[in-house]
Amino acid sequence: METCDVLIVGAGVTGAAIARELSRYKLKIFLLEKEVEAAFGVSKSNSGIIHAGTQNPPSSLKGRLCVEGNRLIREELSKDLGLTFVQCGQLIVIFDLKDLPALEKIKKEGGELGVKGLEIVDRAWLDAREPNLGPEVKAALYAPTAGIVSPYRFVYALVENAAANGVELKTSHKVTAIRRVDEGGARFEVEAGGETYRTRFLVNAAGLFADEISALAGAPSFKITPRKGEEYLLDKKRGHLVNHIIFPLPSENSKGILIIKTSDGNPMIGPTAHETGDKADLSTTDEGLAEALAGARRMMPSISRGDIIAYFAGLRPACGRDFVIRREDAAPGLITAAGIQSPGLTAAPAIAVMAADILKTHGLGLEPKKEFHRLRPRPAHLFQIPPEETKRLIAKNPAYGDIVCRCEMVSAVEIRDAIKRGARTLDGVKFRTRAQSGRCHGGFCTTRIIKIMREELGLPVTEITKRGPGSELIKGERI
C-alpha cells in the first residue's frame, strides 16, 4: 500500500501540468496513467496550437484560462522546459467584408479577456505576410501571441520535470476502484495496476474517462461526450505555404477547419468536429478528408490532396460548453478537471495553478520545496539543430552520426534517449524523435527501431507494440 498527499488520475496535459505545478511543494504525489505511456490520450492527437485566447466567451473559464495558459507557456514554460514554441501568430479570416463586425466582436471580447496585440488587418497586410491565401479572403483578425508546440512533447516535458521534482508517474496503472476511507488523514483508497494507494486528495484529470472516475469516487455524475476531430498533415516540402495559424470565422460548435504549420514544419489541415458516442473511435473518414480539404482550400486553394502524407483523429472530451474545474463537495478531497476540450492544451498550465489554489483552500498545505528544479534540459534532436551543432554532437558521441531514420534524420542516440526518457512503444519513439513520421512512414527504419527497443527494454520482439498491449507488431519469430 502506498500513501500520498495527492493522487492525480490521468497523465495527459492536464494531469501532467497539475503534477508539475504541485511538484514545487513538499508533497508526496502519484500520477497514475492507464496507458503504457503518458500523453497517449486526447493530448497526443490535437492541433498543438497555443491559442491566443480569442474565440471564447469573455465570461467563460476556458477564455480566462486560455489567455493565462498562453502567457505562462510563452513567457515561462517554453524556456524552462526546453519546448519548441513557435510564436507564429494567428489569423481569423473573413471571405466577405460584411463579416467585419463579427471580427470586431471577437476582437473586443478577446481584448476583455486580456489578449494582447489584436489587430484587424486588410488584404494588403495579408498579401505581404501570407501570400498563398486565396482570392476569397478579404481581411483578418491578427493575434500575435498565438503559437505552436508539439503537443506530446509538451506533455513529456511536463512529466519529466515533475518526475525530476519527485512526482511518481505510474503508467499501465488504470484506476479501477475508488473507496472512501477515513484513516490517518487519507480519504480515498484507489486501486490501480494491482496496487492500492491511499490519498488525502484525489485529482480527476482522466480526459475522456473523467465521468467514469467521478462515478467511481461517488461524486455527482456528469457525462463526457467525445467530439471527433480529423486532422490531415501535409508534406514538409509544402511548409512554405503557410506562416500563421489560419482560422475561418468560428461557428457555434467549433473554431472551424484551420490551416496550421506544426512545430516540426508540416502544414496541417483540420480538425473536423463531429460528436461520436464511442470513446475509442479514432477512425478517419472519406467525408472528414473532404471536409478538411474543402475548408482549407477555400482559404488556400493551392493545398491539394496529393500533399497529404499522414492523418489522424482525436476526441475532444466535451462536457457542456466550458471546462469543469471544481472541488466535489459530495466527495470531499476530490478535485475535478474535466471537460477539458479545446483550448485545453493551451490552458493546462493555468488549469494547474487553479487546481493548486482549490487544493490549498481546501486544506492542502503548499509549502515550497527548497530545491525546485524549474529547468528541464532539452533533448537534442538533429532535425532541429544547425550542421555545426550536429558536428559537435558527433564529436562528443559518435552514435549521433549513426542515422536510423533517414527521412527525418534521427540518430541512434536519439532513439535510445527517447527510450530512457520513457518511450515504451513505437509510437512513443515516433512522438519523441520523429523517427517514422516522414515520407516513408517507417518503411526503412522500423526494423532498426524495433531492434534498438528490444535491446534497451530487454523484450522479445513479439512483445514490442505500436501503442500498448494488443498492438503487438510481430506475431512470431523464425527460429
Place this chain on the structure above:
Amino acid sequence: MTERELVIVGGGPAGLAAALAAGEAGVKDILLIERDQHLGGILNQCIHTGFGLHRFKAELTGPEYADRFVKTVEKAPEIEVSLRSFAVKLTGDRVITYLKPGAMEEVKARAVILATGCRERTREMIPICGSRPAGVYPAGLAQKMINLEGWIPGKEAVIVGSGDIGLIMARRMTLEGMKVKAVIEIQKTTRGLTRNVVQCLEDYGIPLHLRHKILKITGRDRVEKVEVVRVDDNFAGIPRSGFEIRCDTVLISVGLIPENELLEMAGAQIDPKTNGPLSARVNFTSIPGIFVCGNAFRVYDLADNVSLDSESAGRSAAEYLGKGSADRGNLS
C-alpha cells in the same frame, strides 16, 4: 572539406554498376557512400529468384545478383566504399555532406551520381481511411522483417495493390505459414509481372480481386478487418458490392516513388508527378555534373535493366569528367 573526382550516393545495384562503369571508363577517384552496413541495397532482402536472367543468363536471388557486383567493386582500387554513411545534403555546386558514426564529412565532387533508389507509396498516399492500428505495413517493410530479421508480422493478411513486391510477399508469407486472404487491386489489370501473378498467387490459390478497393481499415490496437468494395470506371465504390475480410495484417503495395530529396535540395528540376528528375536523357538532370540512375531516375521492373542503364550513367559521368566517351542513351 575533401575533394573527389566522383561521388556516388547509394550502394544498391544502380550505384554499384555506375561505380564499376565509371572506373572502367577511366575515373580514378570514386567515393561510393551507402547508408546501410552492407552494399547491395534492396536486393539484400529480395531472397527470391528472378534476377540476372538477362545479364548473367542465370536465375539468381537478389543477394547473389548483388554479390557479383559487390565482389568486383571491392577489388577495384579506384573505388572507395564508405558504409553506414548517410548523405544529408547536396548543393548545386556538388558539395555533399554526409554523416557516419563518429563523423560528419563534407566532400566536394567534380561529378555526382545519385543512385538513391526509391521508397514505397504508403497507405496515407492513397489514402485509406479508418483506424491506424498495428499491422499495416508497406510490403517492402514486411519483406525486410521476414527475410532479414526472421520476424513473422501476423497470421492472416490482405495485400493492397498488386505491385511486384506485394505479389512476391503473398507467396513469401504463405510459405511462412501465414494465410494470405486476398490481393486487392483497383485497376483492371495487375501492376506486377505476369510471371509473379502466376508463380506467387495462382500457384497458391490466393484470390486476386481486380477492380476492387479497400474502403476502410478497422481495428483498435491491431488490424481486425478491412472493408472491400468493387469499383466502377471512375474508381468509385459500387453500392452494395462491399464485403469484409477479417485479417490482422494489411500490406500496402501500391507503387514506388523515386527518392530525389538530395537532388531537390541541390536545386534541380523534379517532375512533380513521378518525383524523378526532369530530363530529356536517361540519367541526366538539369544540373550539369549531377546524374541520377536506377530507381531514383525512374522505377524499373528488373534489376538487370537498372544495372544496364546505371552503367551508362557511370560512363556519362566519366565523359563529363573528360574520360572515355559515353553512349547517348535517349529516353525510351
